[in-house]
Amino acid sequence: MSAPLLELQAVSHVYPDGSAGLDDCTLTLHRGRRYALLGANGAGKTTVLQHLNGLLRPTAGTLRQDGQPFDYSRKGLTALRTRVGLVFQNPDRQLFSALVEEDVSFGPLNLGLHEYEVRHRVAAALDAVGLRSHARRAVHQLSFGQKKRVCIAGVLAMEPDVLLLDEPMAGLDAPMQTELTALLDRLAARGVTILLSTHDIDFALRWADDIHVMAAGRCIASGPAQQLAAQTDVLQAAGQRPPAALALHAELVALGVLPQGPAPRSVDALLDTLRALKQSGVITA
Numbered sequence: 001m002s003a004p005l006l007e008l009q010a011v012s013h014v015y016p017d018g019s020a021g022l023d024d025c026t027l028t029l030h031r032g033r034r035y036a037l038l039g040a041n042g043a044g045k046t047t048v049l050q051h052l053n054g055l056l057r058p059t060a061g062t063l064r065q066d067g068q069p070f071d072y073s074r075k076g077l078t079a080l081r082t083r084v085g086l087v088f089q090n091p092d093r094q095l096f097s098a099l100v101e102e103d104v105s106f107g108p109l110n111l112g113l114h115e116y117e118v119r120h121r122v123a124a125a126l127d128a129v130g131l132r133s134h135a136r137r138a139v140h141q142l143s144f145g146q147k148k149r150v151c152i153a154g155v156l157a158m159e160p161d162v163l164l165l166d167e168p169m170a171g172l173d174a175p176m177q178t179e180l181t182a183l184l185d186r187l188a189a190r191g192v193t194i195l196l197s198t199h200d201i202d203f204a205l206r207w208a209d210d211i212h213v214m215a216a217g218r219c220i221a222s223g224p225a226q227q228l229a230a231q232t233d234v235l236q237a238a239g240q241r242p243p244a245a246l247a248l249h250a251e252l253v254a255l256g257v258l259p260q261g262p263a264p265r266s267v268d269a270l271l272d273t274l275r276a277l278k279q280s281g282v283i284t285a
């Protein structure tokens, strides 16, 4: 297997006020996968994301890029942030221009790209998030969900290989969550590596290929979503309950309603299975 795209190796981070942000945290991102960084409030998710694009620097331990220890020179940081885009949890922390298109063009202009290329990238990024018609709108007039999408467009305009999103679903209503999930699916299909933080295990199981579980500044377990979501001891250590789909599936198997077998990844998938069994006459009720 090729060297991991990004890797935190035994990283600790102490904030200036003495608080521990990370404590000997090790985790790895491989190319083209969809990762959920799962953990309760204060587990260290935001601190991990900020290390992965060089906004924060380890107090101890190493960030590796393509297997090499990361070089924190100005040139190194620019290259890293071009390749690894971070979408903050709070859009107001990320947006600072008056107009949508100004904000989205800021990064590409800073890269020194030709004006024509910048215009092309801004249009493509706004298209990707469904806001092409909002290019000339004032940022402060947008809804929370629209601001979030402008932030994502700003990062996409850099054409990153890796997209980091800090609690992207927080504060979005259900239709907007569905829309954002579809956008993430399209990006993943294009080969973008995605890591998003969440405290929602149901979402992590439904969406991610792999889950990194955080607790008290450490990554306490990593692995395929379906495997990890079934490890109740790990989940308990991270303050998580078992996913609804797994709990419900286990209950229906115990009742004899469903045969033994692999659990579905979402309650919707479980409902589909039940409906199919009912239609084929296996379940009668």
Ligand SMILES: Nc1ncnc2c1ncn2[C@@H]1O[C@H](COP(=O)(O)OP(=O)(O)O)[C@@H](O)[C@H]1O
Pocket: 015, 016, 017, 019, 020, 021, 022, 039, 040, 041, 042, 043, 044, 045, 046, 047, 048
């Ligand atoms: N700017 C900061 N200054 C001091 N402590 C911080 C700061 N940001 C986060 N922390 C602390 O670091 C730990 C991890 O926080 P964070 O990475 O924000 O967790 P999460 O994103 O999982 O909620 C927490 O104990 C938090 O209080």
Ligand SMILES: [Mg+2]
Pocket: 045, 046, 047, 089, 166
């Ligand atoms: Mg956070």
